[in-house]
Amino acid sequence: xxxxFLQFLxxxxxxxxxxxxxxxxxxxxxxxxxxxxxxQGEFVVIGGLLxxxxxxxxxxxxxxxxxxxxxxxxxxxxxxxxxxINPLKSTDLLLMIMITIAVSIVLRGILMFxxxxxxxxxxxxxxxxxLSIYGAIIQQQTLWVIGITGLCIILLFLFxxxxxxxxxxxxxxxxxxxxxxxxxxxSRMVMLSFILSAIVGAIGGMAITPISLxxxxxxxxxxVKGFCAAIMGGLGSNRGAVIGGFIIxxxxxxxxxxxxxxxxxxxxxxxxxxxxxxKPAGIFVSKTMLQLRKF
Amino acid sequence: MKxxxxxxxVAFVVVLSVFILFVNAYAKEPYKIGAxxxxxxxxxxxxxPEKNTAIMLQEQINKAGGINGHPLEIIIEDTKSxxxxxxxxxxxxxxxxxxxxxxxxxxxGESMALVxxxxxxxxxxxxxxxxxxxxxxxxxxxxxxxxxxxxxxAVEAIYTYMKxxxxxxxxxxxxxxxxxDAGRKALHEMAPKFGITIVADEKYGPKDSxxxxxxxxxxxSGAQAVINWSVGPGQVIVTKNWNALKMGIPxxxxxxxxxxxxxxxxxKAAEGVIAPLGRLVVWDKLTDKHPQKAxxxxxxxxxxxxxxxxxxxxxxxxxDSIMMIAEALKKVxxxxxxxxxxxxxxxxxxxxTGGIFNISSGDHCGLDKDxxxxxxxxxxxxxxxK
Numbered sequence: 001x002x003x004x005f006l007q008f009l010x011x012x013x014x015x016x017x018x019x020x021x022x023x024x025x026x027x028x029x030x031x032x033x034x035x036x037x038x039x040q041g042e043f044v045v046i047g048g049l050l051x052x053x054x055x056x057x058x059x060x061x062x063x064x065x066x067x068x069x070x071x072x073x074x075x076x077x078x079x080x081x082x083x084x085i086n087p088l089k090s091t092d093l094l095l096m097i098m099i100t101i102a103v104s105i106v107l108r109g110i111l112m113f114x115x116x117x118x119x120x121x122x123x124x125x126x127x128x129x130x131l132s133i134y135g136a137i138i139q140q141q142t143l144w145v146i147g148i149t150g151l152c153i154i155l156l157f158l159f160x161x162x163x164x165x166x167x168x169x170x171x172x173x174x175x176x177x178x179x180x181x182x183x184x185x186x187s188r189m190v191m192l193s194f195i196l197s198a199i200v201g202a203i204g205g206m207a208i209t210p211i212s213l214x215x216x217x218x219x220x221x222x223x224v225k226g227f228c229a230a231i232m233g234g235l236g237s238n239r240g241a242v243i244g245g246f247i248i249x250x251x252x253x254x255x256x257x258x259x260x261x262x263x264x265x266x267x268x269x270x271x272x273x274x275x276x277x278x279k280p281a282g283i284f285v286s287k288t289m290l291q292l293r294k295f
Numbered sequence: 296m297k298x299x300x301x302x303x304x305v306a307f308v309v310v311l312s313v314f315i316l317f318v319n320a321y322a323k324e325p326y327k328i329g330a331x332x333x334x335x336x337x338x339x340x341x342x343x344p345e346k347n348t349a350i351m352l353q354e355q356i357n358k359a360g361g362i363n364g365h366p367l368e369i370i371i372e373d374t375k376s377x378x379x380x381x382x383x384x385x386x387x388x389x390x391x392x393x394x395x396x397x398x399x400x401x402x403x404g405e406s407m408a409l410v411x412x413x414x415x416x417x418x419x420x421x422x423x424x425x426x427x428x429x430x431x432x433x434x435x436x437x438x439x440x441x442x443x444x445x446x447x448x449a450v451e452a453i454y455t456y457m458k459x460x461x462x463x464x465x466x467x468x469x470x471x472x473x474x475x476d477a478g479r480k481a482l483h484e485m486a487p488k489f490g491i492t493i494v495a496d497e498k499y500g501p502k503d504s505x506x507x508x509x510x511x512x513x514x515x516s517g518a519q520a521v522i523n524w525s526v527g528p529g530q531v532i533v534t535k536n537w538n539a540l541k542m543g544i545p546x547x548x549x550x551x552x553x554x555x556x557x558x559x560x561x562x563k564a565a566e567g568v569i570a571p572l573g574r575l576v577v578w579d580k581l582t583d584k585h586p587q588k589a590x591x592x593x594x595x596x597x598x599x600x601x602x603x604x605x606x607x608x609x610x611x612x613x614x615d616s617i618m619m620i621a622e623a624l625k626k627v628x629x630x631x632x633x634x635x636x637x638x639x640x641x642x643x644x645x646x647x648t649g650g651i652f653n654i655s656s657g658d659h660c661g662l663d664k665d666x667x668x669x670x671x672x673x674x675x676x677x678x679x680x681k
Binding site: 007025119121221 | 339342360468471497498499500502504507509511512515527529531532538539540541558560562570678
């Protein structure tokens with residue numbers, strides 16, 4: 001019994017870690033701009049497919065490939081902001097969110113033309129047998145995914161709380177006009193947030209591809225689940241997105257395990273709705289914070 | 296000025312000679328066939344090789360002088376994997392292009408949408424989709440045929456093999472798409488006939504990234520084998536999870552497993568996976584005497600030379616449809632009713648890529664479980680099980 005329970009739990013953790021990373025990506029842009037970037041799932045796909053391109057197609061060493069993937073993803077984030085969000089000079093959030101949808105469609109098209117419709121995979125970061133804990137197995141790559149998620153959270157926490165740039169980004173979200181008045185270059189901060197969130201998404205994609213494979217149209221599903229994670233934890237709270245991601249992942253897995261696998265998506269969404277009924281701002285955001293939100 | 300006139304003269308001679316060439320080669324008016332393939336959209340993995348096959352066969356047939364001197368013209372429409380688009384496209388083919396026969400569409404849903412239209416238009420349709428309702432009940436499918444094998448036949452092939460191995464209890468795991476649901480239904484339908492009990496019945500979504508939970512449940516249910524029914528990345532992830540869990544029971548896949556790409560993606564995890572596959576993917580393992588061998592070899596090698604990729608089972612469905620029609624046109628000429636009758640009565644012991652067809656007034660597909668070979672993955676390659 002314990003073995004089976006642990007196996008469900010590990011499966012949930014594997015899936016949840018992915019949701020969490022996507023959720024964090026949403027938060028970074030949301031925190032700096034109040035925009036919900038619906039192309040976040042495509043950043044994850046870009047990470048996985050580019051990593052495949054550098055390691056398997058160009059046969060570059062692992063670390064170099066990782067660095068190149070991160071740099072390319074950052075560049076794509078930069079171009080996305082400079083070419084679509086920045087020229088708009090609009091403050092209509094809904095319009096900007098629509099633009100992110102358009103970008104996601106364009107990115108998906110480009111990926112399809114360059115990589116085709118087949119799934120891709122490359123070997124896990126460390127080769128070897130899966131670990132066995134009380135008879136339940138956990139793949140080494142899952143530990144990498146969870147570890148990388150943890151590292152991202154810590155680094156982002158330090159960035160937003162301890163560095164001037166991070167604090168400046170937060171200030172832009174709260175009040176762009178005031179931020180401008182105290183001398184913060186708001187436009188540059190917005191750009192930075194897109195770069196950062198593209199990088200976080202791409203890192204997630206790099207880590208999960210050996211487990212789940214990657215194909216050009218995986219983005220929307222990842223975006224929906226990651227968005228649910230962010231909403232459950234409370235938009236803007238990274239700690240919330242991580243816990244939300246793991247809750248959804250584990251709930252899906254437990255539903256599949258103890259009730260029926262056909263119901264797993266439905267149950268996870270019902271729980272999300274229930275949480276939002278009783279705590280509309282999400283688990284980690286207070287009501288007062290909610291009132292300060294623009295979106 | 297002089298030079299310009301000379302150029303004009305040369306151009307005139309070129310145009311004239313090309314014209315004469317064409318008139319000679321294509322003295323007769325072309326036979327028009329309509330093709331509906333899901334070239335883009337969710338089912339594009341089906342439509343792409345089908346479209347390529349159609350283009351290749353049209354070239355080959357016309358190079359060899361056409362059909363009784365008539366060039367073959369295949370008009371390809373993209374259904375975008377969408378039923379509404381399929382209906383619109385078929386109307387265009389029937390009314391504007393006045394085609395004799397329709398090939399396709401690629402998916403069961405699209406094919407079903409066209410059944411009433413074809414019956415009204417009294418035009419034969421040879422579908423490239425597998426679903427049994429496309430050609431059943433035959434009475435209401437007077438003008439409809441299909442070339443892919445039935446899901447039921449694939450299930451029969453698996454169950455027959457399992458009985459030989461003494462397997463009575465199976466756990467099934469299916470993808471929540473049309474393909475998976477049809478397979479799941481067939482697995483349930485055939486199980487009692489073979490005395491097989493389904494002890495676990497699990498599902499997953501087309502974009503799910505981990506199926507360990509479902510497989511753990513199957514393992515706990517006491518099943519002697521797992522059957523996965525899906526196409527796309529899901530079947531690779533199930534294979535990897537099955538391998539990582541060291542389940543100790545064999546993994547069977549559906550006939551959707553028949554692509555070398557799957558072995559590449561799953562790597563070592565694919566070793567030992569068993570599946571019922573059409574002979575197209577294992578043609579090089581057949582004996583030379585096998586009636587399908589020569590045509591499979593030619594088709595696969597031609598396709599690979601032209602498109603630098605393998606045609607897969609799906610391209611083969613288009614191949615069979617077009618070759619049947621080409622033969623019918625050759626024998627009976629451009630008459631819709633006669634073409635239909637020819638296909639219903641004369642496609643007997645007819646080797647195609649999908650198997651050896653025996654179409655009759657009681658079965659508009661003409662393939663059974665013998666169209667499949669049970670194939671195991673061994674050392675990164677297929678091996679036919681006896």
